[in-house]
Amino acid sequence: MAAPMLRRFPRGRRFGTPGVSGVLLLGQREARSGAQGLLAVQKARGLFKEFFPEKGTKVELPELLDRGSGSFPQTVYCGFDPTADSLHVGHLLTLLGLFHFQRAGHNVIALVGGATARLGDPSGRPKEREALAPEQVRGNARALRRGLEAVAANHQRLFANGRPWGSFTVLDNAAWYQGQHLVDFLAAVGGHFRMGTLLSRASVQARLQSAGGMSLAEFLYQVLQAYDFYYLFQHYGCRVQLGGSDQLGNITSGYEFIHKLTGEDVFGITVPLVTSTTGAKLGKSAGNAVWLNREKTSPFELYQFFVRQQDNLVERYLKLFTFLPLPEIDHIMQLHDKEPEKRGPQKRLAAEVTKLVHGQEGLDSAKRYRMITEGGVSINHRQVTNPESVLVVGQHILKNGLSLLKIGKRNFYIIKWLQL
Numbered sequence: 001m002a003a004p005m006l007r008r009f010p011r012g013r014r015f016g017t018p019g020v021s022g023v024l025l026l027g028q029r030e031a032r033s034g035a036q037g038l039l040a041v042q043k044a045r046g047l048f049k050e051f052f053p054e055k056g057t058k059v060e061l062p063e064l065l066d067r068g069s070g071s072f073p074q075t076v077y078c079g080f081d082p083t084a085d086s087l088h089v090g091h092l093l094t095l096l097g098l099f100h101f102q103r104a105g106h107n108v109i110a111l112v113g114g115a116t117a118r119l120g121d122p123s124g125r126p127k128e129r130e131a132l133a134p135e136q137v138r139g140n141a142r143a144l145r146r147g148l149e150a151v152a153a154n155h156q157r158l159f160a161n162g163r164p165w166g167s168f169t170v171l172d173n174a175a176w177y178q179g180q181h182l183v184d185f186l187a188a189v190g191g192h193f194r195m196g197t198l199l200s201r202a203s204v205q206a207r208l209q210s211a212g213g214m215s216l217a218e219f220l221y222q223v224l225q226a227y228d229f230y231y232l233f234q235h236y237g238c239r240v241q242l243g244g245s246d247q248l249g250n251i252t253s254g255y256e257f258i259h260k261l262t263g264e265d266v267f268g269i270t271v272p273l274v275t276s277t278t279g280a281k282l283g284k285s286a287g288n289a290v291w292l293n294r295e296k297t298s299p300f301e302l303y304q305f306f307v308r309q310q311d312n313l314v315e316r317y318l319k320l321f322t323f324l325p326l327p328e329i330d331h332i333m334q335l336h337d338k339e340p341e342k343r344g345p346q347k348r349l350a351a352e353v354t355k356l357v358h359g360q361e362g363l364d365s366a367k368r369y370r371m372i373t374e375g376g377v378s379i380n381h382r383q384v385t386n387p388e389s390v391l392v393v394g395q396h397i398l399k400n401g402l403s404l405l406k407i408g409k410r411n412f413y414i415i416k417w418l419q420l
């Protein structure tokens with residue numbers, strides 16, 4: 001699909017661009033306007049960190065999202081670059097952010113960056129990514145699409161209870177860049193970006209000062225992300241982009257571009273970057289990512305990852321990674337104070353996330369395994385704690401062809417094996 005022609009404005013014409021430097025922490029914002037609803041609730045959960053611009057020229061964000069306003073429902077998007085063949089735990093926060101919008105009745109778009117992944121986003125990265133072959137990116141993009149659709153389907157099936165939610169749509173930006181003529185694109189889009197502004201982004205500055213520097217492809221990344229926002233604004237009326245806090249610069253570029261071209265207000269919202277107590281990015285345990293694709297990280301391993309989270313983080317994670325109402329989380333934490341050894345909040349967190357990612361069946365399978373690792377299963381009076389262990393003739397299967405299986409405290413079974 002070719003990119004739409006942009007309206008070209010004569011050079012030198014000035015557009016009233018409000019100061020996007022005014023990034024505002026949500027708390028301050030609400031204190032001033034008393035705005036309630038989705039933004040305030042997500043602020044209280046710690047999920048939405050900041051939004052910008054502080055003030056639109058015609059409309060403000062809380063107003064735009066308000067059910068009672070004439071602008072309801074809105075369309076909100078978040079991009080996911082297919083740099084690997086699966087989503088990982090780090091993607092969950094923005095995905096949950098999209099789900100919260102859907103729950104509030106807005107339509108959401110999860111955008112797979114089939115085009116942008118070819119360039120590699122320099123934001124928050126100390127050095128350039130290894131370039132990915134086009135066919136690898138296409139394969140990854142298909143896998144990411146399947147992953148996004150699967151989690152969105154679980155969300156709808158297991159959590160909606162018949163409530164009318166907004167739609168969830170997966171798009172791929174390769175659709176509007178493939179077949180796009182380079183010279184047309186640069187001529188139509190390039191003139192609207194000023195070098196000084198692009199160079200001023202923190203992500204660009206950090207890389208320019210690093211030993212490896214920055215490639216042109218990486219430098220142009222923010223222009224493509226800005227254009228995506230414009231494209232989705234034009235075709236889907238999308239006015240809000242959600243991203244991790246490292247996406248601030250890219251989202252701002254989109255905001256400035258759209259506002260310059262159309263005079264309309266659009267907004268960016270960031271979610272925090274979640275790190276463990278050691279400062280490592282969440283989901284990178286011992287260098288290995290925790291994936292959402294069950295072939296790469298099983299439902300049991302995902303469950304265990306959340307069960308292992310520390311006491312001082314678990315309340316924050318319950319607020320960020322689950323949909324449990326805040327009073328229920330308070331209650332869970334009170335019980336935990338009395339019986340910390342039960343790891344109640346950790347188990348609830350693990351169960352909620354595993355259910356969302358792998359469905360009820362995934363959660364059931366994770367729990368069956370848990371029974372084994374916690375020593376709840378024994379064969380011939382010997383505890384089996386490794387779910388991967390194999391049956392050994394003479395040890396698990398006795399000479400008489402029998403096994404005595406004990407599951408939990410009271411369930412005994414005799415298994416008679418037939419030898420062929």
Ligand SMILES: N[C@@H](Cc1ccc(O)cc1)C(=O)O
Pocket residue numbers: 078079080081111113116121173224225226228229247250
């Ligand atoms: N740059 C985002 C992904 C993204 C891609 C395209 C977009 O339009 C928006 C976001 C990231 O790396 O996380």
